[in-house]
Amino acid sequence: MIAFALFRESSPALFSLMSAVFGAIIGSFLGVVAERIPPMLLDDETRINLLFPASHCPACQHDLAWWENIPLVSWLALRGRCYHCASAIPLRLWLLELFSFLFFGATAWCIPDIPALFSLWLLSAFLLPLAIIDGRHMLLPDCLTQPLLWAGLLVHLVHPTLPLRDAITGAMVGYLSLWLLYWAFRLITGREGLGYGDFKLLAALGAWCGWQALPTVILLASLTGLMGYFIFIKSGNKTAQIPFGPALAFAGLITFILQIFSLIA
Missing domain, CATH: 1.10.3730 (ProC C-terminal domain-like fold)
Structure with missing residues (x-):
């Protein structure tokens, strides 16, 4: 380094x-x-x-x-x-x-901080293929989301930009928040609004960004997903399912970048 x-x-x-x-x-x-x-x-x-x-x-x-x-x-x-x-x-x-x-x-x-820079590159190396795969196949593979979660915890263990406790809490809260939203939506409408891969991806982003950043991640992802929905509507495709993974990936990457700049400012 x-x-x-x-x-x-x-x-x-x-x-x-x-x-x-x-x-x-x-x-x-x-x-x-x-x-x-x-x-x-x-x-x-x-x-x-x-x-x-x-x-x-x-x-x-x-x-x-x-x-x-x-x-x-x-x-x-x-x-x-x-x-x-x-x-x-x-x-x-x-x-x-x-x-x-x-x-x-x-x-x-x-970014002058080399450990933070390499951490950002590692995060992007997971999020980019996840966004592409989910966009094309409505699939967030465990073989990418689970190593991403463990990599986030390991990064904060080796180069603690935030307390490891916050990263572990972020992983748990990230998973449970979408899991609860999934079941609330399913009980009310009888339909599935999210996939289990979305829970795991947000858990991984919670491990990388900490539980404090999860509201920002969810807000950015929701706004991005809403923009994507309106683009599909305007294009005349009113029946297609809109994957949430690309929006989560974008929001997580932006949030982590903002965290890095706040640390080096």
């Missing part, structure tokens, strides 16, 4: 640039996570995991050469299409790499 701090202090521009490149690489891997975890969980016959098979075109099964797998650059060079079969490469993968590139670079420039 000391070496990174000295590097940032001596060459902040170079540190930010290298962080941005690192972010693009991480974003490329997060794209793999977001694309592969749903079939791993939903398809009993699938034989893929996060490491095998190697990166390939899902349409023609062509293994990607190294020059077809460069974050940000390859998608642009290939014009968003497979070199062999010309099938479309999802734009969301390139946008994820771009966001990670900009996010890692910008936060490296703005």
Whole structure:
């Protein structure tokens, strides 16, 4: 940590640039996570995991050469299409790499506290694929939400930006608050308004941000979800279910960033 701090202090521009490149690489891997975890969980016959098979075109099964797998650059060079079969490469993968590139670079420039910076990167590395998976499949996998919760507790144990007691309380209150809301809504309407994955994600965010931040997280998530609902309504899609996970992920990330800036101010 000391070496990174000295590097940032001596060459902040170079540190930010290298962080941005690192972010693009991480974003490329997060794209793999977001694309592969749903079939791993939903398809009993699938034989893929996060490491095998190697990166390939899902349409023609062509293994990607190294020059077809460069974050940000390859998608642009290939014009968003497979070199062999010309099938479309999802734009969301390139946008994820771009966001990670900009996010890692910008936060490296703005946040001098290296442990807090690395904690923020770790949180974003979980929240980004969770938001994508829930947005596409209405699914918040336990294999991501549960490690995220334990990572939050571990971060505050190693680098206590808030008391560990507050983090543990935040995890419990985060889960129970949505669990109670779920059952109240179900008893009143007879319908399910939330999924159990939402409870676990808010529990994880409570572990990261503390119980005091949960009202802010829920308020931001509710406003974001409401905006998404009105966008769907305006687009003419009045029957689609609106996933709450992306709104929670956005709110949790913003809240944690605000906490970091309040500590370093």
